[in-house]
Amino acid sequence: MNVNPRLYPLLATIGIFVVAYLVCWIQFPYMLSTRVAGNLLTDNAYLGIVAVGMTVVILSGGIDLSVGSVIAFSGVFIAVLLRDTPLHPLIVFGLLLLVTTAFGAAMGWIIHVLAMPAFIVTLAGMFLARGASYMLTISSVPIQHPFYDLLKDAYWLMPGGGRFTLIGVVMLISVAGGAIVAHRTRFGTGVFALGGGEQTARLMGVRVGPTTMGIYAFSGFMAGLSGIVFSIYTGSGYPLATVGTELTAIAAVVIGGTLLTGGAGYVLGTLFGVLTMGLIQTYIVFDGTLSSWWTKIVIGVLLLLFILLQKGLVRATAIRA
């Protein structure tokens, strides 16, 4: 059997997830129930969605530090608009996605036009989005709307009592959508080409400017969507929420087997990266004696493992070539 070496990181990610789940299952048989699986999807829905956007950005060799702030901004934006105006939530969602997508596109435009590192441009974006949410409100605003209650209670009761919630479905659809965009469209090919090197991408005929704008606009859209999901999940908007989510998302993408230098990776891997991180947390909750800080340490070790694995792979393929 001849497996494409590009698939190794993805297979390793899935393998680690399966093995980890098996270990958990042997220790706590109840881990393998639809309740735990449903909660795993629901609790990590917002992270999964934002990580899909981050995957596309990282595939292009960039980075987007603004997403955590954009999620917080989204929650506050929705909560304040629903409190102060009679607009229907769906209209507010549309407005919000428009704002966050335009925000992402603007960052992409600045990165392209000024030829500055994405790191510092999106850092400014992070400050701006966080500052904007502070300016809307500095307190936690509850969301009270009949439509929101409807969204919160939308789930399919799986056999075994697990809840397959709407926001879990939204995450799976986002992953599928992200995979199609990244792997099956002309835009996606441009993203991979940019990740391989801007110069070569330009020579290939990729329109670098519009593609860069599109990449960050996509990430902004996903961050907005994630913000909507997060507001459904928490039922409120809080400007201090999701601080540092961008780094968790980057970690999930790396554990998902995407090369941080860009140009290689799979959106599907990111889903497993997110689920692996969620699994560690679930395990610690089940165990009850381990302290929460072990989550951070284990995630750090996993990060190191995957980066070294990728380094080894890159070296191995370079020798063979």
Add this chain to the structure above:
Amino acid sequence: MKRAFLRVLPQLLTLAALIALVTLFFPQFLSVDYQAGRLSGPVIDVLKRGAPVALLAVGMTLVIATRGIDLSVGTVMAITGAVAAWTISAGWGVGAAIILALAAGIACGVWNGCLVAIFGIQPIVATLILMTSGRGIAQLITEGRILTFTDPAFAWLGSGTLLGIPVPTILWIVAAIATVVLMRRTALGLLVEAIGINRAASALAGVNASVLLIAVYMASGLCAALAGIIATADIRGADANNAGLWLELDAILAVVIGGNSLLGGRFSVAASVLGAMIIQTIDTGILLAGFPSEYNLVIKAALVLVILVLQSPNLADHWHFVRENVRRRREPEPSPDVKS
């Protein structure tokens, strides 16, 4: 000397403009009192509260000059603070606490440096590992609690004064001067810049790039350890969750405000610490002037954007063109035989 002055002139002008602006809203900003053997006043407060970011910015400048970045410094602050507090609670004394904390910072730097220099991992990712796991390590040391201690000698490092000046202020100024002397009175600064411009070429030219890279990350860890000691001594306790939280971003911002390029190469430590003071002046100024602190982040974002426009390689040609135009208008037409 004149060139060094010209290099930090934009930062000095920005700082002066900010101070003027704050003074406009809060006239007592520049007043300094001398009471009970210590100086006090808003300016002294800025110099003291800006100490952690200024210290981090010193180390970060060197790392960024090698085209790297160190995301872990805030976490290293938490780790070293936890180490110091643990040592003191264990009754080993102040000296041991300081030495162990500094050693922990250097160890973190060696770890980052090895990942970058030997394994060839991108600096952002290499330091991200310690950034995510480091808070867990710090919590492991403090066992999830906020370790408090009562040790006047150690607390002096955070809230004491020497000749009326707050100790943290003295520490960051000494650290900055020592770094400048070390970098500019020897060839070290030049070698660091060479690595940032082109690591392969500098290695071919005989620069021991790997060792220097590790040393640079060690310096960053050491600065973070100092900042961690100050932060811990100031609150007389180690808070693994919040010590130095997001200060790495402020430190990077300070370096960028200092006009250092994230693409490596030429650097100025003096400009970076001025950048840190600019950030602190904004923070303190907004509070003193009575503005809601919500505006703080938006102002920072606008500041970064302005700096980005000024630094952009794509716009460099435009700036050059504008400057040439101004110069030409001022000077008489050059004679035809002189190449323009």
